[in-house]
Amino acid sequence: MLTRVFIDNFRCFVNxxxxxxxxxxxxxxxxxxxxxxxxxxxxxxxxxxxxxxxxGDAISRQRTRWLDKREQVFELETSLAASxxxxxxxxxxxxxxxxxxxxxxxxxxxxxxxxxxxKVFLLDDxxxxxxxxxLDLHRSALATVPAKGNTKLIxxxxxxxxxxxxxxxxxxxxxxxxxxxxxxxxxLSNLPGWYRHLVQSNPGANNAFFESLRTSFAGFDSLQLVxxxxxxxxxTAEFQQEAGIRSRFNFxxxxxxxxxxxxxxxxxxxxxxxxxxVIIDEPENFISLRELQPWxxxxxxxxxxxxxxxxxxxxxxxxxxxxxxxxxxxxVRDESGAARVEPFYGDPGSELSPAELIARGWExx
Amino acid sequence: MANPxxxxxxxxxxRQQRFIREYLRHFCEPHQIRLAPLPAGGSGEQFVRKHxxxxxxxxxxxxxxxxxxLFIAIDADTGTVAARRxxxxxxxxxxxxxxxxxxxxxVHIIPxxxxxxxxxxxTGTAVNEETDYKSQDPRVDNLVKPAAVTFMEWNxxxxxxxxxxIASLTEAFIELRRLV
Numbered sequence: 317m318l319t320r321v322f323i324d325n326f327r328c329f330v331n332x333x334x335x336x337x338x339x340x341x342x343x344x345x346x347x348x349x350x351x352x353x354x355x356x357x358x359x360x361x362x363x364x365x366x367x368x369x370x371x372g373d374a375i376s377r378q379r380t381r382w383l384d385k386r387e388q389v390f391e392l393e394t395s396l397a398a399s400x401x402x403x404x405x406x407x408x409x410x411x412x413x414x415x416x417x418x419x420x421x422x423x424x425x426x427x428x429x430x431x432x433x434x435k436v437f438l439l440d441d442x443x444x445x446x447x448x449x450x451l452d453l454h455r456s457a458l459a460t461v462p463a464k465g466n467t468k469l470i471x472x473x474x475x476x477x478x479x480x481x482x483x484x485x486x487x488x489x490x491x492x493x494x495x496x497x498x499x500x501x502x503x504l505s506n507l508p509g510w511y512r513h514l515v516q517s518n519p520g521a522n523n524a525f526f527e528s529l530r531t532s533f534a535g536f537d538s539l540q541l542v543x544x545x546x547x548x549x550x551x552t553a554e555f556q557q558e559a560g561i562r563s564r565f566n567f568x569x570x571x572x573x574x575x576x577x578x579x580x581x582x583x584x585x586x587x588x589x590x591x592x593x594v595i596i597d598e599p600e601n602f603i604s605l606r607e608l609q610p611w612x613x614x615x616x617x618x619x620x621x622x623x624x625x626x627x628x629x630x631x632x633x634x635x636x637x638x639x640x641x642x643x644x645x646x647x648v649r650d651e652s653g654a655a656r657v658e659p660f661y662g663d664p665g666s667e668l669s670p671a672e673l674i675a676r677g678w679e680x681x
Numbered sequence: 682m683a684n685p686x687x688x689x690x691x692x693x694x695x696r697q698q699r700f701i702r703e704y705l706r707h708f709c710e711p712h713q714i715r716l717a718p719l720p721a722g723g724s725g726e727q728f729v730r731k732h733x734x735x736x737x738x739x740x741x742x743x744x745x746x747x748x749x750x751l752f753i754a755i756d757a758d759t760g761t762v763a764a765r766r767x768x769x770x771x772x773x774x775x776x777x778x779x780x781x782x783x784x785x786x787x788v789h790i791i792p793x794x795x796x797x798x799x800x801x802x803x804t805g806t807a808v809n810e811e812t813d814y815k816s817q818d819p820r821v822d823n824l825v826k827p828a829a830v831t832f833m834e835w836n837x838x839x840x841x842x843x844x845x846x847i848a849s850l851t852e853a854f855i856e857l858r859r860l861v
Contacts, residue, residue: 528711531710531711531712532712606712609715609716610711610712613702613711613714613716614711620822620826637718637719638716638718638719640721641694641695641719641720641721641722642695642719661722662720662721662722662723663721663722663723664722664723664724665723666721666722666723667720667723667727667728667731667732668721669718669721670718670719670720670721671718672721673721679721
């Protein structure tokens with residue numbers, strides 16, 4: 317579970333600290349940095365896990381505009397079982413290519429890995445130092461560490477690699493699955509390929525997934541990956557009418573709302589219910605009002621049953637009324653323009669719903 | 682429990698709400714349970730009292746056409762369960778609404794002293810109804826699900842409530858007969 321984020325010098329984040337809980341509703345006005353949080357976490361994942369140096373360039377291009385500072389600092393803390401990992405990445409953006417000034421992983425307060433001035437200092441699983449080696453300082457060294465003999469460090473890297481963020485775009489979601497796709501795109505444009513991977517890697521979750529969809533869609537029976545070529549599959553949805561008549565629809569023929577709802581339950585059953593950390597930016601888009609609360613409650617169940625973590629960015633009253641009193645935090649911009657986190661206090665003297673309080677701008681007194 | 686098409690739950694706080702939902706889940710599909718908004722801070726008890734009359738009114742309008750139920754959860758706090766019921770009856774009277782009938786599917790869930798008292802009791806801890814067990818400790822949240830299962834078991838016909846069962850729970854079981 318992600319327990320702390322520190323960001324300095326990225327968009328509106330200046331000495332920004334955030335300690336998320338297992339359930340978290342992120343509130344805030346437009347431009348308060350809510351979506352930027354997901355963006356930076358996904359960029360860090362690409363840079364530090366996938367070894368994608370273009371992600372580093374993307375990070376460096378998004379320095380805080382009003383600061384004359386070339387150094388960017390990112391810190392993540394995560395609690396995995398009984399262990400606490402702390403990751404720190406310091407980038408120098410002075411030249412045309414970013415340089416890693418410092419990249420460190422601590423486990424329970426003890427240093428497990430460090431990359432400084434182009435030199436990697438790696439400790440094994442017993443915290444015994446290995447021979448330092450040199451590496452290109454324009455990229456993450458964590459991304460290059462071999463799995464063998466580094467179980468503890470790789471555990472953190474795997475966690476970061478499995479941190480997922482979504483901003484669903486049903487218009488981009490088609491039906492073709494040309495291959496199994498282990499990593500979902502942020503907009504889930506590769507949903508069919510990702511689903512193809514999920515049912516192979518975790519078939520046990522499929523029944524619960526279908527059960528959820530059956531309660532949401534009248535007549536829904538199942539999703540099928542229909543073979544149409546050597547490697548090509550087409551994702552279809554099967555429905556059964558009361559008279560026993562079965563109908564099959566190409567996934568792209570479903571409505572935008574149906575596609576989004578299927579995507580949300582897919583995320584819930586195959587990711588959150590596996591104890592992983594997920595951020596979803598405005599999950600309510602395209603979904604009918606009646607479906608939001610059942611999904612949110614199913615998400616709460618998944619978190620409570622499996623230790624997963626869900627950060628939701630939303631302006632929707634349905635989410636605000638259920639989650640804000642206990643799990644709401646607000647991103648606000650201070651006088652300097654920097655984002656900071658405030659708890660959602662509500663108003664002890666008010667009998668208005670949380671959403672109505674926010675709509676009136678009265679949420680914090 | 683009869684199977685209503687929709688159960689609306691108006692509760693003081695998230696723990697009460699979760700407890701009732703966990704209980705209802707044994708009888709209802711997800712779309713048959715509707716949780717009313719929670720208060721945005723301040724007194725949950727006042728929030729429930731504020732919305733009680735309008736929720737009963739809406740329930741009655743709907744119940745004439747469809748099998749709906751309304752669960753109202755409100756702690757007895759330092760008063761009695763009977764006093765809380767009287768207070769709710771007075772709210773209906775003040776709103777010029779008829780009193781709750783004996784068979785109406787408006788269920789008052791009134792833990793005494795509060796929902797935490799029930800959670801501890803239902804998970805095997807000897808409690809009394811005077812002590813305030815309210816706690817922000819998240820471990821108390823872990824009691825909600827097993828407590829709801831026990832609540833359902835103790836409510837079965839001919840079930841024997843163990844000696845550490847408390848009076849407000851027994852009164853809740855009587856309330857639930859409205860739904861049979």
